[in-house]
Amino acid sequence: MFSDLPDKNGHFGEFGGRHVPETLVPVHEAVTEAYLKYKDDAGFRDELDYYLEHFIGRPTPLYFAENLTAHFNGAKIYLKREDLCHTGSHKLNNVIGQLLLAKRMGKKRVIAETGAGQHGVAAATGCARFGLECIVYMGEVDVKRQALNVYRMQLLGAKVVPVTSGSRTLKDAINEAMRDWMAHPDDTFYCLGSCVGAHPFPMMVRDFQSVIGKEAKAQHLESEGKEPDYLVACTGGGSNSIGLFNPFLDEPTVKIVGVEAEGAASLCKGTIGILHGARTYVLQTKTGQILNTHSISAGLDYSGVGPEHSYLKDMGRVQYVTANDKDALSGFKVLSEKEGIIPALESSHAIAHLKKLAPKLSKEQTIIVCLSGRGDKDVDEVRKLLK
Ligand SMILES: *Cc1c(COP(=O)(O)O)cnc(C)c1O
Secondary structure, eight states: OGGGOSOTTOEETTEEOOOOOGGGHHHHHHHHHHHHHHTTOHHHHHHHHHHIIIIIOOSOOEEEOHHHHHHHTSSEEEEEEGGGSGGGBTHHHHHHHHHHHHHHTTOOEEEEEESSSHHHHHHHHHHHHHTOEEEEEEEHHHHHHTHHHHHHHHHTTOEEEEEOSTTSSHHHHHHHHHHHHHHOTTTEEEOOSSSOSSTTHHHHHHHHHTHHHHHHHHHHHHHHSSOOSEEEEEOSSSHHHHHHHGGGTTOTTOEEEEEEEGGGOHHHHOEEEEETTEEEEEOBOTTOOBOOOOOSSGGGOOSOOOHHHHHHHHTTSSEEEEEOHHHHHHHHHHHHHHHSOOBOHHHHHHHHHHHHHGGGSOTTOEEEEEEOBBSGGGHHHHHHHHO
């Protein structure tokens, strides 16, 4: 069964594991031990549930998109509204879980990496709430591109450190965060933003994000009296998608689609390698140099992907497809115009796939789309692109 994975060493088939320098092994082991100790602990679960409800605003609605359904004239489309979470996306589901663990481990200092700034803002938000010191590593290029999010993190009391190595973007920020963790293993917790990295992060982040799928499954059953026919979600590192997919993986009738940005399609166009501690599909040259990626949505702009997705691809359980910048912009427009909901550019990739999928299906069939975030952060970018 898919839900039994990973094994105790963090392997999803041949993917995942813990490919880190020796000095980082003990810190990963300590996080694994703490996570396994607390994940089913009643006190921990109660506290997590409290913040999911009262701080993040869960459960998020499963919204029937009536106009979008009529527009594509096929399957019924439901939106899982992660855009309504505090800070505007699914990211905080994972951050709150990890920070509650950090507190139980007695850590006072939290480090995080960020590309677009969404995970940085979520980490800074959680750290403000729990009184933890927060340091966010961010590529220098992204610091310039995402000035508003940098200021947001600063308002929340975080220190943003620009990273000047490599391509000065997300993958370099992750490398720098790992270096920091190596230098401060005793007092520091690394709050990783997606289901990537070495064991236990892909498992732990998936588990914290699975609240998306658990709610959606119950909500869909309530409205439709059956399982959905399709799930669709955008896949960057893969945390919103695995969060939605996880509770459905062992339901054989549910078909599942992950949508990558065409310019950062590790699963559709990459080869197997090792990135940031995990064996997974990576965009790399024949000699293993990591390639730079491009997408209009900074949140999908990553050269790797969570190892569980690599496994689900190879097992044929999930189908991965791509959407390009133009597709995403049309997804952005159609949801805004038809439903009065401005989606994040990341989520717009999932919306874009509906044009291909929904009209082929019957009116009795249903699709759940993960609307991973809201588009306020992207309005300026879209205005420039549409001009
Ligand atoms: C960060 C982000 C993503 C991409 O990250 P995943 O780990 O693939 O979910 C997608 N959508 C939004 C709104 C994001 O902020």
